[in-house]
Amino acid sequence: MATSQEKGIDTVIPDLRDIPVDRLAVLGSSVLANSIALYRERLKENGIPLSSFQARI
Amino acid sequence: MVATHVLPAAAFAALAGQADDPNAIRIVHEAQLSKHLMLIHAIAEAANGHDRGPVAFRAARELFARLQAADPEAAAWLLGLPQLGGWAHDCLIHFEQGSAADFGHFACAVAAAAVRAGFRFELDVPMRDGRVRLPGLGYLTASGSSPWIRLHCDGDRVTGGDHFEADWRQLVPDDGSGGAVPLWSGTPMLRAVTDGFACSALLETDDPYLDRYSLPMSKDLSPEEIQRWRDRFQRAWEVLVRHHRWAAEPIAAGISVVVPLTPHSDTDLVSATTPAAFGAIATSWPPDPVTLAETLVHEYQHVKLCGLMDMVPLVESGGARVYAPWRQDPRPAGGLLQGIYAHLGIVRFWAAQRHAETDPDEILRAHAHFARWRPAIHLAVQTLLDTGCLTPDGMQFAELLRNQGRELASGSVPAEADSIAREVALDHWLTWQLRHVATDPATVAELADAYRNGGPRPGRLRSTTIIGEDVRKVGSAIRSRLLSMRYLAPARFRELRADDIIPLSEPDRLLLADRTDTAIEAYRDLIACSPDPEPDAWIGLGLALHRLAASRCQPAFTTSLALMFDVHTLMRQHIDPLDLADWFA
Numbered sequence: 001m002a003t004s005q006e007k008g009i010d011t012v013i014p015d016l017r018d019i020p021v022d023r024l025a026v027l028g029s030s031v032l033a034n035s036i037a038l039y040r041e042r043l044k045e046n047g048i049p050l051s052s053f054q055a056r057i
Numbered sequence: 058m059v060a061t062h063v064l065p066a067a068a069f070a071a072l073a074g075q076a077d078d079p080n081a082i083r084i085v086h087e088a089q090l091s092k093h094l095m096l097i098h099a100i101a102e103a104a105n106g107h108d109r110g111p112v113a114f115r116a117a118r119e120l121f122a123r124l125q126a127a128d129p130e131a132a133a134w135l136l137g138l139p140q141l142g143g144w145a146h147d148c149l150i151h152f153e154q155g156s157a158a159d160f161g162h163f164a165c166a167v168a169a170a171a172v173r174a175g176f177r178f179e180l181d182v183p184m185r186d187g188r189v190r191l192p193g194l195g196y197l198t199a200s201g202s203s204p205w206i207r208l209h210c211d212g213d214r215v216t217g218g219d220h221f222e223a224d225w226r227q228l229v230p231d232d233g234s235g236g237a238v239p240l241w242s243g244t245p246m247l248r249a250v251t252d253g254f255a256c257s258a259l260l261e262t263d264d265p266y267l268d269r270y271s272l273p274m275s276k277d278l279s280p281e282e283i284q285r286w287r288d289r290f291q292r293a294w295e296v297l298v299r300h301h302r303w304a305a306e307p308i309a310a311g312i313s314v315v316v317p318l319t320p321h322s323d324t325d326l327v328s329a330t331t332p333a334a335f336g337a338i339a340t341s342w343p344p345d346p347v348t349l350a351e352t353l354v355h356e357y358q359h360v361k362l363c364g365l366m367d368m369v370p371l372v373e374s375g376g377a378r379v380y381a382p383w384r385q386d387p388r389p390a391g392g393l394l395q396g397i398y399a400h401l402g403i404v405r406f407w408a409a410q411r412h413a414e415t416d417p418d419e420i421l422r423a424h425a426h427f428a429r430w431r432p433a434i435h436l437a438v439q440t441l442l443d444t445g446c447l448t449p450d451g452m453q454f455a456e457l458l459r460n461q462g463r464e465l466a467s468g469s470v471p472a473e474a475d476s477i478a479r480e481v482a483l484d485h486w487l488t489w490q491l492r493h494v495a496t497d498p499a500t501v502a503e504l505a506d507a508y509r510n511g512g513p514r515p516g517r518l519r520s521t522t523i524i525g526e527d528v529r530k531v532g533s534a535i536r537s538r539l540l541s542m543r544y545l546a547p548a549r550f551r552e553l554r555a556d557d558i559i560p561l562s563e564p565d566r567l568l569l570a571d572r573t574d575t576a577i578e579a580y581r582d583l584i585a586c587s588p589d590p591e592p593d594a595w596i597g598l599g600l601a602l603h604r605l606a607a608s609r610c611q612p613a614f615t616t617s618l619a620l621m622f623d624v625h626t627l628m629r630q631h632i633d634p635l636d637l638a639d640w641f642a
Contacts, residue, residue, distance in 0.1 A: 007063070007066075008063045008064050008065035008066050009064045009069060009368075009369050009450060010061050010063055011061050011063065011064055012367075012368065013088045014060070014062075014091060015060050015061055015063075015091055016090075016095060017090065019059070020122050020125050021097060021098070021101075021125060022118070024094070024098040024101075031058075031059045031060070031061060032059055032095060032098065035061070036095060036099045039092075039095070039096070039099075039149070040149060043153060044153060
């Protein structure tokens with residue numbers, strides 16, 4: 001991920017705006033898989049208990 | 058090939074700079090829609106087998122795909138629901154923990170979107186507690202013992218099982234205008250209009266996936282309680298529109314759900330935001346409209362930053378926990394960043410609010426809030442940078458926040474408000490030091506020996522900034538509350554002081570009565586003569602000393618209170634704390 005004044009920041013969220021939900025499974029996109037893996041990794045790091053949001057941040 | 062959302066540099070800077078930039082907010086919001094679609098996909102990969110939950114999920118996903126094709130706005134509405142985020146978050150946590158996720162709830166969510174759009178569908182949805190929940194709309198009360206019910210919409214009428222039928226146009230949130238539909242309970246809607254500007258949000262009192270805050274959701278509010286919330290929301294909106302327009306319009310666009318919380322005590326004010334439910338904020342009952350307005354500003358800052366941090370990692374995991382001027386506990390870098398961002402909004406709010414108030418007590422409160430948080434931004438940003446936990450984007454963001462803090466730093470504050478704010482901030486810092494700064498026993502022993510022997514304080518010491526959770530018990534909460542009450546509730550403070558019924562130690566009583574010199578002597582005597590450590594008295598002594606002109610002793614309290622306290626405790630002699638502080642200095 002690189003920051004540049006011209007281009008902006010490539011984020012870690014895949015741009016799925018125009019993609020039908022039933023097409024996601026056949027995209028075979030590593031971007032999508034990587035983003036999901038990153039998200040799940042963050043959940044593990046935060047150690048959020050099942051019954052609670054990470055509130056009072 | 059799927060690309061990622063791109064955040065333009067100008068939008069990144071606008072989010073840091075609190076600029077009212079609808080484009081930046083729109084980009085964050087669109088990324089949340091993608092995030093929710095991504096999470097649905099992640100959940101779909103686990104929704105296998107023939108149990109009713111996964112079967113219902115797959116059917117709902119097919120319906121959602123049809124809805125996406127036929128009515129993109131309806132699909133986007135669903136993807137923007139905080140309730141959907143809360144549920145998806147819950148599913149992923151279940152996956153991590155290897156427990157059963159509630160796949161079937163997705164059918165409720167998709168059915169809600171289809172009902173709202175008048176879309177033809179037929180779908181089995183789960184029923185819980187006698188309710189079929191349609192997130193974002195409300196719930197229908199169902200009968201029968203089956204845990205599932207078939208919902209059907211023919212484009213005009215919605216039926217549920219064999220007992221419920223209504224026009225889909227009537228299955229809407231309850232804005233208080235009447236039009237009751239049998240068996241249908243619309244989610245209460247808060248709607249405010251001021252000077253032509255409107256704001257609405259759902260008062261969510263039922264969705265189990267938003268009942269996940271550290272305090273429980275206030276459920277089943279009475280009509281009178283709901284009306285109180287509507288009235289307060291309207292009044293708070295008036296405050297925002299008339300004095301904080303920079304915040305009002307983004308809040309109207311960005312907050313779609315308010316979750317009322319039940320606090321442990323009626324006097325507690327607790328508010329919260331979670332990255333799991335973008336667009337939702339939670340708060341206990343706000344005591345006045347200005348407080349609710351400030352809460353909306355505060356929590357919306359968290360909403361924005363949660364959205365940004367979903368897109369752009371700003372903080373690395375791990376790292377030490379550090380001091381945050383607004384929290385009693387040590388915070389990780391991510392939490393500190395959230396606090397800084399929220400308090401930038403708070404400072405900006407009070408900077409304007411102090412000029413909007415007319416009542417002397419309210420003026421004092423506004424000025425003191427401003428003076429309390431204004432200097433905290435710079436200190437907290439430096440602490441954050443020192444953690445070494447920021448990514449390059451995070452460092453850039455923090456610098457932008459620091460610049461923003463500088464821009465808000467101008468403006469004079471009346472002496473009384475400034476003095477109260479400084480003392481409350483000092484009390485927080487001194488208390489935090491004693492609670493959370495652990496010391497090295499060898500260093501403490503070395504210092505105690507040197508002091509006993511009449512030598513100078515050793516110049517080089519081992520590291521003494523080991524931060525732990527509650528390493529000492531400090532019990533000065535009543536004094537701290539009273540110090541804050543001087544600006545948070547001045548009238549109440551005057552009453553309590555006049556009645557003289559507060560259970561305070563004699564030195565604390567003298568401090569609160571502004572008899573500073575006498576209080577200092579009383580704290581010195583208490584610390585020197587008590588057979589037990591007196592952490593509360595050390596904090597009180599530090600506070601009292603800082604009311605006087607600058608002296609050599611003062612820095613010892615602000616920089617080394619925990620160490621000084623532990624050295625004094627180790628010596629267990631009749632040692633004047635001011636002599637020790639002077640030696641430390």
